[in-house]
Amino acid sequence: MSGQAKDLRGKAAIVGMATAGIGEAHGFSAMELLGQAAIAAVRDAGLELPDVDGVFAATSSHAFPTMSVVEYLGLRPRFFDSTNVGGSSFEMHLLQATMALDAGLCDVALVCYGSNQRTAGGKLVSMSEPQWHETPYKPRHPITAYGLAASRHMAEYGTTREDLAEVALAARGWANLNPEAFARGPLTKEEVLGARMISDPLTKSDCCLVTDGAAAVVLTRADRAKDHHEAPVYVMGVGAANYHRSIVEMPDLTTTAAVDSGNRAFEMAGARREDMDVVMLYDAFTINTLLFLEDLGFCPKGEGGRFVQDGRIAPGGELAVNTNGGGLSCVHPGMYGLFLIAEAVTQLRGAGGERQIADATMALCHGNGGTLSSQCTAILSTEAAL
Amino acid sequence: MTDTAPDRAGPEATYAAFLEEGRFMIQKAKSTGEYVFYPRVVTPSGATDLEWVEAKGTGTLYAITVNRSRQGAWNVALVDLDEGVRMMSTLPGVETAEIGAKLRARIETGEDGPRVVFDLAEGGAA
Numbered sequence: 283m284s285g286q287a288k289d290l291r292g293k294a295a296i297v298g299m300a301t302a303g304i305g306e307a308h309g310f311s312a313m314e315l316l317g318q319a320a321i322a323a324v325r326d327a328g329l330e331l332p333d334v335d336g337v338f339a340a341t342s343s344h345a346f347p348t349m350s351v352v353e354y355l356g357l358r359p360r361f362f363d364s365t366n367v368g369g370s371s372f373e374m375h376l377l378q379a380t381m382a383l384d385a386g387l388c389d390v391a392l393v394c395y396g397s398n399q400r401t402a403g404g405k406l407v408s409m410s411e412p413q414w415h416e417t418p419y420k421p422r423h424p425i426t427a428y429g430l431a432a433s434r435h436m437a438e439y440g441t442t443r444e445d446l447a448e449v450a451l452a453a454r455g456w457a458n459l460n461p462e463a464f465a466r467g468p469l470t471k472e473e474v475l476g477a478r479m480i481s482d483p484l485t486k487s488d489c490c491l492v493t494d495g496a497a498a499v500v501l502t503r504a505d506r507a508k509d510h511h512e513a514p515v516y517v518m519g520v521g522a523a524n525y526h527r528s529i530v531e532m533p534d535l536t537t538t539a540a541v542d543s544g545n546r547a548f549e550m551a552g553a554r555r556e557d558m559d560v561v562m563l564y565d566a567f568t569i570n571t572l573l574f575l576e577d578l579g580f581c582p583k584g585e586g587g588r589f590v591q592d593g594r595i596a597p598g599g600e601l602a603v604n605t606n607g608g609g610l611s612c613v614h615p616g617m618y619g620l621f622l623i624a625e626a627v628t629q630l631r632g633a634g635g636e637r638q639i640a641d642a643t644m645a646l647c648h649g650n651g652g653t654l655s656s657q658c659t660a661i662l663s664t665e666a667a668l
Numbered sequence: 669m670t671d672t673a674p675d676r677a678g679p680e681a682t683y684a685a686f687l688e689e690g691r692f693m694i695q696k697a698k699s700t701g702e703y704v705f706y707p708r709v710v711t712p713s714g715a716t717d718l719e720w721v722e723a724k725g726t727g728t729l730y731a732i733t734v735n736r737s738r739q740g741a742w743n744v745a746l747v748d749l750d751e752g753v754r755m756m757s758t759l760p761g762v763e764t765a766e767i768g769a770k771l772r773a774r775i776e777t778g779e780d781g782p783r784v785v786f787d788l789a790e791g792g793a794a
């Protein structure tokens with residue numbers, strides 16, 4: 283074997299980042315929003331569009347995302363990758379971009395996403411095809427799958443709807459510190475518990491938002507990162523794991539492949555759980571946050587519900603989780619994975635305003651795709667932890 | 669009971685054809701004894717010498733949710749068959765049920781064709 287995963291540690295850095303159209307972007311198409319974010323991210327890196335020679339994209343509305351992005355922005359990349367593993371695609375793109383940069387296959391990598399699903403129809407846009415063995419039972423994915431997982435977690439570990447509500451309340455607490463967040467304002471436990479049941483035990487309050495939004499990041503090799511941004515955010519480790527597509531095939535509904543993706547990411551980064559100043563978990567549903575806190579090793583299996591009590595993951599709590607307000611209260615335009623990275627970059631640049639975590643040097647971004655299927659974990663850091 | 673008739677088509681179509689005949693059949697590997705569901709061309713361990721066998725029709729409720737919409741409510745369940753494989757199904761006779769409950773399969777034919785559904789087994793409370 284010529285190389286090892288840890289050889290990629292710190293080899294690439296995010297030197298440009300931007301978002302666009304978070305919330306409602308009336309009158310804009312998905313590609314127009316993506317384009318705005320991409321242009322702003324490239325300029326944030328002190329570059330111009332023609333400098334981009336690596337393109338990484340997945341969307342909910344393009345069969346060939348990189349082709350569409352390349353054409354729309356007038357790019358001429360020599361490396362491109364449209365890996366689509368749902369919401370976790372963008373954590374995987376960080377790994378692909380790091381490899382491509384390290385191998386000299388490109389010098390400036392653009393990772394981008396955009397969606398107008400809220401103003402275009404108000405429903406989750408998905409190109410996900412039905413699974414033939416599930417169809418006769420009329421599941422309404424993704425929520426049916428997550429409802430099933432929550433039901434099992436409750437039966438096995440005594441997790442309660444009140445525990446899930448803590449996750450929604452913490453997310454809202456963070457959103458209230460983020461002027462960009464879509465869902466702001468007071469939220470009580472009673473409101474969460476009294477929300478309309480959609481797929482037992484998950485109510486509307488347990489579900490992520492349906493918003494518009496675009497995000498983009500630009501990466502270069504670490505050795506030239508300082509030429510582009512005064513505060514590069516280094517890719518320290520990325521791990522992936524995937525064992526199923528359909529929720530039926532998930533071996534244990536209470537344990538996701540994040541156990542493996544997380545271990546791989548921590549090993550590559552040479553980091554420990556306690557080194558993480560900011561933890562960004564893909565919270566499409568409240569149960570996700572509990573599962574990923576457990577599977578990534580922040581608390582023992584089954585203890586997620588008890589771990590989040592008393593505001594432990596809310597502003598001022600012991601562990602800063604989903605500091606932008608998450609998919610639950612900030613932004614969730616179909617695929618959320620790149621927004622995890624955008625918030626981590628914001629925090630590691632010290633640009634988080636009212637929600638800034640003091641001296642944040644390391645952040646974990648955990649992407650989830652499908653029905654708890656693809657799991658990709660990325661660990662990012664400032665120069666201080668390099 | 670082993671069905672020795674050659675497959676008429678791929679595993680997906682063969683499963684559906686058996687259901688049309690009123691039979692709930694699943695696959696088993698001759699070499700390893702493993703069962704696999706949903707029907708496919710290989711088992712998790714890699715065995716490909718699959719034959720169709722009648723499912724026992726008994727199982728345990730692994731997980732359940734109730735989808736609620738303006739069109740009404742229906743449960744979606746994951747059922748662990750006693751053969752050791754899991755399937756998505758529904759319990760049409762109840763709103764929901766306790767995880768761990770013992771279940772018995774039957775074939776129900778609705779407007780979309782036949783499907784395997786489950787009822788609570790006699791004395792089968794979790």
